[in-house]
Amino acid sequence: MKASLLLTLRYLSFHRVQTSLLVAAISVTIFLPIAVEALVQRYDSALRLRARATPLVIGAKGNRFDVVLSALYFRTTPVETTTAGEARKIRESGLAQAIPIHTRYTARGFPLVGTTLDYFDFRRLSLRRGHLPRILGQAVLGAQVAQKLNLSPGDSLPSDPQNLYNLAAAYPLKLHIVGVLQETGSSDDDAVFIDVQTAWVIDGIGHGHQDLTANAKNTQRVEATAALPQYQEITRENLASFHRHGDPDTFPLTAILAIPQNTKSSTLLKARTHASETAQILVPTEVIGELMSVVLRIQRFLNANFVLVLFSTLLFLTLIGWLSQRMRHREFETMHRIGCHRSTVIRLLVTEWALIFLASSMLAGAGILLAVYLLPNLILGA
Amino acid sequence: MIHLQNLLFRRTDEFELTISDLRVNDGERVAIIGPSGSGKTTLIDLIAGILTPNKGDIVVAGKDLTRADETARRRFRIATIGLVFQRFELMDYLTVEENILLPFLINPAQPLTPEYRSRARDLAQSVGLGDQQHRRPDQLSHGERQRVAVCRALVSQPRLLIADEPTGNLDEETGRSLLDLILAQVDKTSATLLMVTHDPSLLANFDRTVDVRDLAAENTP
Known part of the structure; x- marks a missing residue:
């Protein structure tokens, strides 16, 4: 496992630009639906809390x-x-x-x-x-x-x-x-x-x-x-x-x-x-409830949109994975000829994608925390 | 060391390799020749246990490869055989040291130990790569990359070194220096050498030459 991790990390860091782009693309796909859901929840509870108190x-x-x-x-x-x-x-x-x-x-x-x-x-x-x-x-x-x-x-x-x-x-x-x-x-x-x-x-x-004459030289004529x-x-x-x-x-x-x-x-x-x-x-609770029902309706539309984005991202990732494997065919063939089991190659690929998804999730998580912390003030203060 | 008998390997209807009898002794240096498509690479893949024949026997270093399963053949290959490829096939994202240690990095059954690391460093040192171990292949000259490929094949101290046209893409002088390097390392470890080559000028360095086209007939020293 340690050796697989080393090989994977070396590969990803050698191809850092491609890896970064992939991580960024997956992060956005994870970030958007969760951030919107979290923001709507936070917005909803903040609005309703103050509404209930009024x-x-x-x-x-x-x-x-x-x-x-x-x-x-x-x-x-x-x-x-x-x-x-x-x-x-x-x-x-x-x-x-x-x-x-x-x-x-x-x-x-x-x-x-x-x-x-x-x-x-x-x-x-x-x-x-x-x-x-x-x-x-x-x-x-x-x-x-x-x-x-x-x-x-x-x-x-x-x-x-x-x-x-x-x-x-x-x-x-x-x-x-x-x-x-x-x-x-x-x-x-x-x-x-x-x-x-x-x-x-x-x-x-x-x-x-x-x-206005307090500081004037001529108190008879103030300009x-x-x-x-x-x-x-x-x-x-x-x-x-x-x-x-x-x-x-x-x-x-x-x-x-x-x-x-x-x-x-x-x-x-x-x-x-x-x-x-x-x-x-x-x-206020009724008005805010009505406002939130509009927001939630928009959110449902966005959710449907996110499902499509997720689906197309998965298709793209499948394509990238397939092309990447084709490009690395000789590398894997060499490993096999040296004595590498096919399952080791699969483990290397799985580790690579797991690390990419882990990095993407962490980036998306940081983005979500930042959005939840910053955006409600921007929205409510607008 | 190597004994192939009554062997038939058929990939497609158009390609068939037949070997009636081929023996290679311990420590022998054998050059394998033959025109393109005649089955040189197929022959060494059969000896390395990468391919399995349709019929016949292959015994290498006492191991009957035709009766061994894929895992056993793979383990045998790692422990007994070193491979040098025509285009060296180094991993461009690994350092020199990691490339040399690749057989251990990709084989969970033979984990990397300090002893192997030390052996890799010694090998690199012996071929003049002592101060290059933390560089990557793209930072090396062509000659340095050849040496890394040879070190990778030798790091497991194989009893059999198989080189598949390692001089095929090189000019005469560079090809000669690579062969010298391989022969020097083989001499040190008393390993058996099988090398596919197209270059007739190199044949004098081998104990014997085997033409794949003649293998259908008996070919024993």
């Missing part, structure tokens, strides 16, 4: 998947917004606790989540450092955001500009980081939490008045040059000047997390919201 989501009428994914995973793709008035009505009905979620903006690519302190209690989020936002302009970072951006309480983080070419649009808001959350392994780790009022400031609904700050900042000095215009009931929210008191409250809330012309009430 009783009801209320959002504007429109794409229910977008509303639920935005409310649960803070997707910042534009969705029809509901209003703060809806949240007020739910609170006043006494049927459920209403937690606003406003996720239209990002800060250095991470979603900015405007909410209230109730959200942290609801998700049982605890602080690793600092404190929760107390005033406008303060932010708390999810654990991954703090780690990836290397930020901690005391640092600042500007919101990403919305439209570089629209001078009338709201400027980015310089956020003061006051806390970092403990890691939870959920999408909360990849979000920046601010008060919903702060989110409305970024929206341009609320604003303050900054003193709009690059020397002026290109962002808004809420400080203790200008905090009092921040105010909102318009009816608070019309202020936008991406969604509202509703936590009903009991089943009866839930039923009543559903009935009321169903009657609404502008809002829809969604049960």
